[in-house]
Amino acid sequence: MTILYLVRHGETEWSRSGRHTSITDLDLTERGVEQATSLRTRLDPADFGLVLASPRLRARRTAALAGFEDVEVEEDLAEWYYGDLEGLTSDQIRDAHPGWRIWFNGCPRGESAHDVRARLTRVVTRVRASGVDQAICFAHGHSLRVLALCWLDFPLIFGQGFPLEVASVSILGHEKESAAILRWNA
Template identity: 70%
Template sequence: MTLLYLVRHGQTPWTVSGQHTSYTDLDLTPQGEEQAKALRSKLDPSEFGLVLTSPRTRARHTAELAGFTDYEVTDDLQEWNYGDYEGKTSLEIREKYHPGWRLWFNGVPNGETADQVRERLSRVVRRVRESGVDKAICFGHGHASRVLALCWLDFPLIFGQAFPVEVASLSILGREKESWAVLRWNS
């Protein structure tokens, strides 16, 4: 059985402000760099047979600062495309565009649908499960990491609201006896 480690990128200017960030290619703040370096004490790159990262600078830089320099970039790990809501905060979206808006229930105009996000992150799950390695690791983003976990568990995406992912956090997915399971979340 392969264990799947999920790492969300370190802090960026927009994680501080709460702006939705998908295709905008931001780098880490100095604090985000320190968070990524702190992951070195929790992770040994030599233990991972498969290392995947989103193409975004913030994810690749987090991987590198955590000691992972030999990785494969995959578009499947990109953040949920927020379309017209890119760069906007949830509060701003609710006040100006859609009262009561929640990504998990309402989606985004001119961005990805939940089904599209599920489809590409399900490909990552299949790739990891079929890899035959003991440990795989994915460096990615907040909402995409939640969807990846839900695909691992075969849960409906609306459950994503119950799985917040902190910056520079480490989560582990695997099995508990015969069931797919979350073994650690946001450590």
Template identity: 75%
Template sequence: MTMTQLYLVRHGQTEWSKSGQHTSYTDIDLTAQGEEQAKALRPRLNPEEFGLVLSSPRLRARRTAELAGFTDYEVTDDLQEWNYGDYEGITSLDIRAHHHPGWRLWFNGVPNGETADQVRERLTRVVHRVRESGVEKAICFGHGHASRVLALCWLDFPLIFGQAFPVETASLSILGREKESWAVLRWNS
């Protein structure tokens, strides 16, 4: 049985990732720096090595995939960013100052957005799909919080651990196995 390695790529910089604004369903493009970040992934990733290539439907993820050299990918809604509901477009500092003192996504969730259980459910579907694919390498182009949740689903960890796994723009992380355990092989490289 093939043990698939799962590569996670967060999209390159956008104006909102630069400012710290929560971005889920707002479909904004990469900045010029974000485009350069995505292009810098090319020498590190050979599209021919990946038997399964998935992307979030959001423009920032699809553009990152394309600029990294992946033109043949499947779009899946399961890789969308956590739906921030009423906190869409707002920074954590503004949320704490004007809406909910002490707010943290991992503990408090979002009003009129997705629950942690809903996010876990759809990203667990991605984990099952990758593990059952039979390919040696799979890659997912996605988002910051959703990539953290995907990794936690891979490891079967509680979602509150997500606070300890920050994901940089245009970073590459690799999940796989270490002997008999699911493992993080590389993070934010």
């Protein structure tokens, strides 16, 4: 069974300030470059039979700086589309929408939870069908959390309990016959 590594991109200006970033194509900060480069000591590209990255610059650049030259861009790994919430912090969103949580309320004029789950389920299906021992996905905080929930077949509302740090590595696999999280935010 395939083991799947999840790598969240390094720091950007907006991730540092807590702004929701989906389609805005930001580059890494200097600190983000350092974080991504440091992944070289923890990840060996030769260990992975399938290497996928979100189409966004921050994810592709993290992969490259981590030493992954041969990356396939996978559109389905793009971040949850935030619609009207793009560029806003959670506090700003809650000023206009008290009690807002993406897992429960979604995004006005953005992508629905159903659509996000459908596309990340396609990634899970692809990884499992690949037959490789290890695969790796470079992407974003919300999309990788949804990917993990799809791997586990958990409801999306559980995503609130799985925060992901920038430049973190998480590992999905199996415990006996059950899908499992082997490491989170390592």
